[in-house]
Amino acid sequence: MAVPSHHHPAPLRWLIGTELxxxxxxxxxSVAKAAALTxxxxxxxxxxxxxxxxxxEQDIATLLSAYGADPRSITRLSELNARTEEANWWKPWTDTVPPWFSLYVGLERVADRSFQFELDTIPGLLQSPDYASAMTNKSMLVRADRTQRVVDFRMARQARLIDADNPLWLHAVVTTWGLEAAVGSSEVHEAQLLHLLKMAELPSVTLQVLRPQDGPLGVHAGKFTLLSFGAxxxxxxxxxxxxxxxxxxQPKLRTYQLCADDLQRIALSxxxxxxxxxxMVM
Incomplete structure (x- = not known):
């Protein structure tokens, strides 16, 4: 199931709805049969x-019980439902976050793991403030007076990576093209590479680089992210x-998971x- 461009419900409501x-x-x-049972x-x-x-919580328990779900599934989904406020952390940034992205950052906040593949840039979760500012200044979709808000929001997203109690486990694959791209001054570029090395020291971050000479992928795709949840x-x-x-x-997810597996296999360790x-820094 793909969410159409005009359909942007609250993050957890969407995720729980897809599970139901x-x-x-x-x-x-059928929906009619479910209604008759419940x-x-x-x-x-x-x-x-x-x-x-x-x-x-009552509706979730009633529906899943009627569907024959095991008690653990009911408990997990009910516990996820209780994290609504956490998923809506981005609300103070509504002037900065477009509707189609608010769904993602809400889901990212309650996800356990994230696999990201970026073709021509460095993932937002791994960007330094100066690099993020240079990237945002180049964007034709961000007003000049909103640049700092966008950068601050991007930095706020990174908090999950250093959350001692519940970190987001990030596995990112970037390309040499993205690493070499001229973003900002040479000082900003070098500082970003050093920032990547520092971020890669975190237990929650795994970083791989894909080079042209490493060979073609068995499954071709542009940039994408896979989010995994415990519930x-x-x-x-x-x-x-x-x-x-x-x-x-599931068919779409299998295709993208194959691509993620291929990227991890072909990219440098x-x-x-x-x-x-x-x-590159030397």
């Missing part, structure tokens, strides 16, 4: 599944110019990647 839909379909039940109206079930209506299935985020697509269906970056 998946489990209902695995139980081979005494929850079919329209309400539809709204809960597409994220347009908040799902209460829900994985999803794939594909960013467009001024919008994004969110994939949740984390150790050799850091050695290459050190040589």
């Amino acid at each position: 839909t998946r489990i209902r379909k695995e139980a081979r039940l 005494d929850i109206g079919a329209p309400k079930i539809g709204h809960m599944e597409n994220g347009r209506q908040a799902q209460t 829900a299935h994985q999803l794939c985020y594909v960013e467009l110019v001024d919008d994004a697509i969110y994939y949740y269906d 984390p150790e050799r990647s850091l050695t290459l970056i050190r040589k």
